Structures are given as C-alpha cells and as structure tokens.
Amino acid sequence: MTGREDDLDELLQPTVKPVVRSGYKPWRVHSQFWVAFFGGIFAVTGIAYINAGHLGAGTRTRRLILLCGAAALAIFLAMAVWAFDENVRQARIPGRILSVVLFLALARLQREADNRYQIFEAGEYASLWGAGIVASIAGNLLLALVWALFTFSL
Numbered sequence: 001m002t003g004r005e006d007d008l009d010e011l012l013q014p015t016v017k018p019v020v021r022s023g024y025k026p027w028r029v030h031s032q033f034w035v036a037f038f039g040g041i042f043a044v045t046g047i048a049y050i051n052a053g054h055l056g057a058g059t060r061t062r063r064l065i066l067l068c069g070a071a072a073l074a075i076f077l078a079m080a081v082w083a084f085d086e087n088v089r090q091a092r093i094p095g096r097i098l099s100v101v102l103f104l105a106l107a108r109l110q111r112e113a114d115n116r117y118q119i120f121e122a123g124e125y126a127s128l129w130g131a132g133i134v135a136s137i138a139g140n141l142l143l144a145l146v147w148a149l150f151t152f153s154l
Contacts, residue, residue, distance in 0.1 A: 026054035036103035043139025045069030055113035
C-alpha cells in the first residue's frame, strides 16, 4: 500500500456516487401516476423522459423509457384494432390500464436515479401540477391524432 486514498481497496469505495444532473428539480416519481391515468401513454412517457434527465439518469435509462413508451403505444394500437374495431371509445379504459402499467415500468426505471437524488440532494422536488396538466392535455390530443392517422391508413 502506498498510503494514498486513491489506492484503497475497491471494497472501501462508496457504492452510490453522486451524479451530475441538470439544474432543474425533478418531479416525484409517484406523482407521475396521475399523468399516466389522465394523460395516457404519450404524457407519462414524456414526463418520465424529462424527469429522468432532471434526476441525472443515464442515456441508457432514458432510451429504455422511450422504448417502453413505444412498445406500450404499439400494444395499445394493436389491441384497439383487434378488439375494438368498430367502437374506438371502448378502448379508452384498457388504454388507461395500459398507461398505468407503463407508469409502473417507468417508475422502476427511474428508481435508482431517484434514490440517488434523495440521498445526495435531500429530496426536494418540484411541483408536477403545471407540467402534468399540459402533458395530459397534449398526450390525449397526440393519441387522438395518432389514432386518427392509424385508422385512416388502414
């Protein structure tokens, strides 16, 4: 041993390291449930993607969030065409259930970065009210547009 702190055994190194993140405060991960419930797939995916950036999550986590959102959208469109071909309004409830399941997956992806944030930043969060309402309205409009384009192309 040379006596320098840099040469310590890896067993003595901290397991949780602080991450450089953006200057914005993140939103509470569990508050994103309401965005999923009222806003749908696009809204919760967008909020989770932005929040992962605020939490300092890596690019791999942010890509997985987008991938989960795209998979949920594909499942929703397939389910809506297959099961509710004539009456699209009936697909709303299964779509909301799918959005909540998507929220659970996205919350799991953000958990590590959120835990790190709570440890090193004392867990101060920003309010999700404004961004959540905007995301919910925009998510519903975008889903209606995608659904219209998808049904007219069939």
